[in-house]
Amino acid sequence: MHKLGRGSRDKVQQFMTITGASEKVALQALKASDWHLEGAFDFFYSQPQISLTNSRHLEDLYNRYKEPDVDMIMVEGVSQFCTDLQVDPQDIVMLVISWHMKAATMCEFTRQEFIGGLQSIGVDSIEKLREKLPSLRAEIKDDHKFREIYNFAFAWAREKGQKSLALETALGMWQLLFAERHWPLIDHWCQFLQVRHNKAISRDTWSQLLEFVKTIDPQLSNYDEEGAWPYLIDEFVEYLTENGFVQLRK
Amino acid sequence: MKEAKEEDVETVLDKVMMLFRYLQEKDLFEKYYKQHLAKRLLSGKAASDDSERSMLVKLKTECGYQFTSKLEGMFNDLKTSHDTTQRFYAGTPDLGDAPTISVQILTTGSWPTQPCNTCNLPPEILGVSEMFRGFYLGTHNGRRLTWQTNMGTADIKAVFGNGSKHELNVSTYQMCVLMLFNSADCLSYRDIEQTTAIPSADLKRCLQSLALVKGKNVLRKEPMSRDISDDDNFYVNDKFTSKLFKVKIGTVATQKESxxxxxxxxxxxxxxxxxxxxxxxxxxxxxxxxxxxxxxxxxxxxxxxxxxxxxxxxxxxxxxxxxxxxxxxxxxxxxxxxxxxx
CATH class of the missing domain: 1.10.10.10 (Winged helix-like DNA-binding domain superfamily/Winged helix DNA-binding domain)
Structure with missing residues (x-):
């Protein structure tokens, strides 16, 4: 505190009085908003969780999982993390957690991703995170969040340095994601891709499939072949009607 | 076309252009036109240079410069090649009794090229063609020459056992095969294939036309049959006769595209x-x-x-x-x- 100028010190005091936050949090919020009080309040109230987490605990937690010689949590750390949470690594809730962490790659967390993610969830211990699991799981039910998680999953599951998503991985992710959505055509879609396509999936096809699932009913009655769907989806519709899985009503 | 008068040719070409206007896939037309033009130009069978060029001008007027630039490139290549060959002979006086070659240098990209593995040329030809390569690369830095042995032709003089002499007009592949019989009486299919390294499908077609076509069977095959098989043996056909001095041996046609x-x-x-x-x-x-x-x-x-x-x-x-x-x-x-x- 003694390093700050008088004006800054006053702001910190003011901030603490009004919000009841600790000095550390006050400093964080003020720094983040370039020492504008108004901005600092916005920052604080838009991320109320920050005030609830203790960065000392978060640091300890991170160190528990990180690789001994690299500043990162890798496969082993993630698997330990899952064990501690009593969650299957394949559980979709891990995808939701990774989404909160803004993780760039599957089975890896950087320090910033891990700590920042837990801060935004608002927990600083495994126990607290475990208590949060049901509400995290419920986020998938939210349409808006589901779309974000779905689109996040593409880059997250993709191999480093690749533009598109390997088919095997894409199929796995779709099964996982659409299990929640109960899309009745999911098995046909996966089978179609294996039989007819057998190549990696582009980001456009990935994100457009969600739009397709959301807007086109499973009987395809409102499907429009001039609807600018990716060609793979057009071919899927053809496949469905050709094989009599769906009768297209004219 | 060959005997037709110039005006008649023009009328036919104009009619062709009329049909051409109705074509939906002009790029496909161009592809085939190019293939046929290449064949005509390389075999020297073009009816007349003038009518070829006249057609080119018509296509250019109809479709623009881009459409015909590659085709014009083909004509230019032949002209340049003719000059280059002349300069080669003018600048290389001591060639002994090596066979005369005429080289056509085709710009990659302008011609319809098939991927081609150069076959093994007879030593006589190899010597002079390597000299040409040295000459050409000496004047044009940084270029690459590959011999398209699947596209060439040769005129060879042949004396048969019965004393008859003929000049045979054959493809490069056929020449490679025939030259082998200068030093052997009998060759098996496998010998020929191994020595020449001609792709087997091409070699079979080439042998068919040398041994199985009536009136042009300069080779004899054992056993006699209508197809070439891997176990066949080949001999020079000493009973070969022809009324003509010059015999043109075609290649059993793939006239029509498979x-x-x-x-x-x-x-x-x-x-x-x-x-x-x-x-x-x-x-x-x-x-x-x-x-x-x-x-x-x-x-x-x-x-x-x-x-x-x-x-x-x-x-x-x-x-x-x-x-x-x-x-x-x-x-x-x-x-x-x-x-x-x-």
Whole structure:
């Protein structure tokens, strides 16, 4: 505190009085908003969780999982993390957690991703995170969040340095994601891709499939072949009607 | 065409052009035209240089410079090659009694080329062709020469056992085979294949035309049969007779394109269309910035129609590929709209 100028010190005091936050949090919020009080309040109230987490605990937690010689949590750390949470690594809730962490790659967390993610969830211990699991799981039910998680999953599951998503991985992710959505055509879609396509999936096809699932009913009655769907989806519709899985009503 | 008067030729060509205007896939036409033109030019069978050029001018007027630039390149290549060969002979006085060669240097890209593995040439030819290579690369730095042995022809003098002399007009492959009999009486199929390294499908066709065509069977095959098999043996046909001194031995024809070849040509045309479609999409999007899917399809079709009818599915695939490469993006709220990224 003694390093700050008088004006800054006053702001910190003011901030603490009004919000009841600790000095550390006050400093964080003020720094983040370039020492504008108004901005600092916005920052604080838009991320109320920050005030609830203790960065000392978060640091300890991170160190528990990180690789001994690299500043990162890798496969082993993630698997330990899952064990501690009593969650299957394949559980979709891990995808939701990774989404909160803004993780760039599957089975890896950087320090910033891990700590920042837990801060935004608002927990600083495994126990607290475990208590949060049901509400995290419920986020998938939210349409808006589901779309974000779905689109996040593409880059997250993709191999480093690749533009598109390997088919095997894409199929796995779709099964996982659409299990929640109960899309009745999911098995046909996966089978179609294996039989007819057998190549990696582009980001456009990935994100457009969600739009397709959301807007086109499973009987395809409102499907429009001039609807600018990716060609793979057009071919899927053809496949469905050709094989009599769906009768297209004219 | 050969005996036709100049005016008659013109009338026929004009009629051809009239039909040409109705063609939807002019790029496919160009591909075949090029293949046939190459064959005519290389075998020297063009009816007349004038009518070939006259047709070229007509195509150019109809379709523009781009359409015929490659075809004109072919004519230029032949002219340059003629000069180069002359300079080679003028500058290389001591060739002894090596065979005379006439080299046609074809620019890669202008000619319809098939991937070709150069076969093993007879030592006599190899010597002079290597000298030519040295001469050519000496004057043109940084170029690469590969012998397209599948496209050449040769005139060879032959004396048969019964004393009859003939001049045989054959393909390069056939020449390679025949020259082997200068030092052997009998050769098995496998010997020939091994020494010449001619691809087996080509070699079989070449042997068929040398041994199985009546009146042109300069070789004799054992056992006699209508097909060439791996266990056959070949001899010079000492009883060969012909009323003509010059005998032209064709290659058992693949006059008509086979089904797989047709597919291949088709596929090559489709491959060539991809960059053209992409270029059209980019041109359109560059000026319009934002456009919906169906308008793109309409615009692209309109632009490319003079050359070919682009398939809407292919246009869609190209759009997707451009999205993937971040030339375009889908609008965030209206997924049927594309935006140009620059």
């Amino acid at each position: 089904e797989p070849e047709k597919m291949e040509t088709r596929q090559r045309v489709e491959e060539d269309r991809k960059p053209q479609i992409e270029a059209a999409i980019v041109r359109i999007m560059k000026s319009r910035r934002v456009l919906d899917h169906n308008s793109i399809v309409t615009e692209v079709t309109k632009q490319l129609q003079p050359r070919f009818m682009p398939n809407p599915v292919v246009i869609k695939k190209r759009v997707e590929s451009l999205i993937e490469r971040e030339f375009l993006e889908r609008d965030k709220t209206d997924r049927k709209l594309y935006r140009y990224l620059a």
